[in-house]
Amino acid sequence: MEDSYKHKGMRAKLIEHLYAKNVAGEEVLEAMRRVPRHYFFESAFLGHAYEDKAFPIAENQTISQPSTVAFQTELLDIQEGDTVLEIGTGSGYQTCILLEMDTVLTTIEISPILYKNARLLVKKIGYKKANFVKGDGSKGYPMFAPYQKILVTAGAPHVPMPLIHQLEVGGILVIPVGSAERQQMLRITKTSEKNETTVEAFDNFRFVPLQGEYGWHEIRK
Numbered sequence: 001m002e003d004s005y006k007h008k009g010m011r012a013k014l015i016e017h018l019y020a021k022n023v024a025g026e027e028v029l030e031a032m033r034r035v036p037r038h039y040f041f042e043s044a045f046l047g048h049a050y051e052d053k054a055f056p057i058a059e060n061q062t063i064s065q066p067s068t069v070a071f072q073t074e075l076l077d078i079q080e081g082d083t084v085l086e087i088g089t090g091s092g093y094q095t096c097i098l099l100e101m102d103t104v105l106t107t108i109e110i111s112p113i114l115y116k117n118a119r120l121l122v123k124k125i126g127y128k129k130a131n132f133v134k135g136d137g138s139k140g141y142p143m144f145a146p147y148q149k150i151l152v153t154a155g156a157p158h159v160p161m162p163l164i165h166q167l168e169v170g171g172i173l174v175i176p177v178g179s180a181e182r183q184q185m186l187r188i189t190k191t192s193e194k195n196e197t198t199v200e201a202f203d204n205f206r207f208v209p210l211q212g213e214y215g216w217h218e219i220r221k
């Protein structure tokens, strides 16, 4: 794996673009500057690594658009040492950004192939600390709950209640919710032990569907 001056230059341009778009603050964007996004692309597609767009990976899934990664991370308001659950590891790119921000991270992926690829790649890049889990993250991951932050990187038909249960009071869930075609980004803050919340709504996005028990599987049955 090589991170040449050319790659760094391309990445610097992307980061300047994200600053200009005002999608996130310095901490998030500087973390993104430190993660070579081209490591997540096959060499034939390197030219796409530093464009601000989503790109197909294995299993009909996508590596999220950089501005979306930046925006979701910003909404999480990450503090050093936060316990974070990421649902939808995908390529592992967002995983690395969260690790760069010194979180205590558990990431869960439903596709066994993506789980295996991302786990190997993220470790090879040099991040040794994340907990990789294979399974249905729509149910959360109770083993390490409560979390201070939960990030869902796939579009959900509604907010899965187990995720609220697994948040600490004061914790934040960032999740795109809506139809299969269009989801609104929500930031949900848990305000009491009784699972009361406040909800802030942001722009619309288009994510691949959240699968599993509390995802689209339930609706299709």
Ligand code: SAM
Pocket: 061, 062, 063, 064, 087, 088, 089, 090, 091, 092, 093, 094, 095, 108, 109, 110, 111, 114, 135, 136, 137, 138, 139, 153, 154, 207, 208, 209, 210, 211, 212, 213, 215
């Ligand atoms: N943030 C990732 C990245 O940077 O590459 C992109 C994630 S991709 C948009 C969404 C991922 O969520 C896919 O890899 C998909 O397999 C996964 N996914 C969908 N439903 C899931 C579920 N119930 N539990 C865990 N992962 C799920």
